[in-house]
Amino acid sequence: MDLAAVAVLVEAANAGSLAAAARRLGISPLMATRRLAALEAEVGARLMHRTTRALALTPEGEGLLPFAQAMLENEAAARASVRPAAAGASGLLRLTASAAFGRKVVAPVIAGFLKANPQVSVDLLLTDALVDMVAQGVDLAIRIAPLKDSSLIARRLANNPRHLYATPSYLEEHGTPGAVADLVRHQCLGFSGATHWPLAGGARGNRVRVQARFSANSIEGLREICLAGLGIAILSDWDVREEVARGQIVPLRLTDGEPEPLAIWAVHPSSRFVPPKVRLFTAALAEALRRAP
Structure with a gap:
């Protein structure tokens, strides 16, 4: 089989379209179409259903796909084996x-x-x-x-490593929590749609209800609002190392819980x-x- 045509089949199956497969392979959509047609002619079966809006593998295409993927991986392995x-x-x-x-x-x-x-x-x-x-x-x-x-x-x-973090100004205004139960009185910044923080500690751990005026689908959004002094957030240590060194933000240690390790x-x-x-x-x-x- 022509490996260039096999690559079109694999990339088209992954991307869901011949146009996307062509972009990944650095060829024109017309060339991708011709290579796929040549592969179908070689194996004597239709491998993909193609319309102007969608592309899907036929049963024959689904059967061939894992072998096609293995062929491309074996080719890459062979090339790597002779490369200095x-x-x-x-x-x-x-x-x-x-x-x-x-x-x-x-x-x-x-x-x-x-x-x-x-x-x-x-x-x-x-x-x-x-x-x-x-x-x-x-x-x-x-x-x-x-x-x-x-x-x-x-x-x-x-x-x-992750910890609870807050700014000195927030803690001065709202107090410093010492235990998990204290968090219910604080602005706990969380991800969009999340209702609880899972905290490790104790026999079964703790689930703290997230109550805050701000949530985000991005860690960077939570980090910026936390640095603005508007609440407590669970942040990775690498993300705020410089701010901790400058005293802009401080880690909080609770007696009975901490963010689950990742x-x-x-x-x-x-x-x-x-x-x-x-x-x-x-x-x-x-x-x-x-x-x-």
Whole structure:
């Protein structure tokens, strides 16, 4: 089979359209259509239902897809096996991370990674939403959250300590909580739609009802309102390290509860083959996290 045509099938299945597949592969939509048609002619079956608005795999396409994915991974593995180790990584690395962590931690690592690997280009997607890695063609996701998708391969890079934080001005006006029960009298800043904070501690832990005039779907939004002195927020230590050093914000310690611990994970879609670009960037990020304060 023509691997270029196989790549069209895989990318079109992931992206949901031939136009998107063409963009990912750097070819014209007409060329993508011709390659898919040639593949269908070669295997003697229609692989995709195509209309002006939608694209879906036929039963034959669904049966061929895992083999097509394995073919592309095997080709990449073969190329990597004969590439000199000193050559480093190559190709486009599609990477996603949360907005705050991506801007403060991941982007500086990318800068050094690009300098060390001149044959690599990076497309960074910053979002606090959970990205469908397969559908969007993402090679690597950096996540700070409990992992639920068992079909993905994850490597734990580092712990992600979190604490309750507030400004000195807020605590002066509203008092400093000493226990979980005290939080009901405070402005607890939370995510949009969330009604409770899960706090570890005690036999079963605690769930604190979030009551505040402000909520957000972004950690950066919660951080800014907290820094403005309008409430208490659960924030990662790396996110406010400089503000703590300047005395703008302080961590709070409760006697019977604390934010549930999280970890920083590197997640990729397959265990059959990890491209050098993914492996080397993951190692670079892990090393940067290890050396961080």
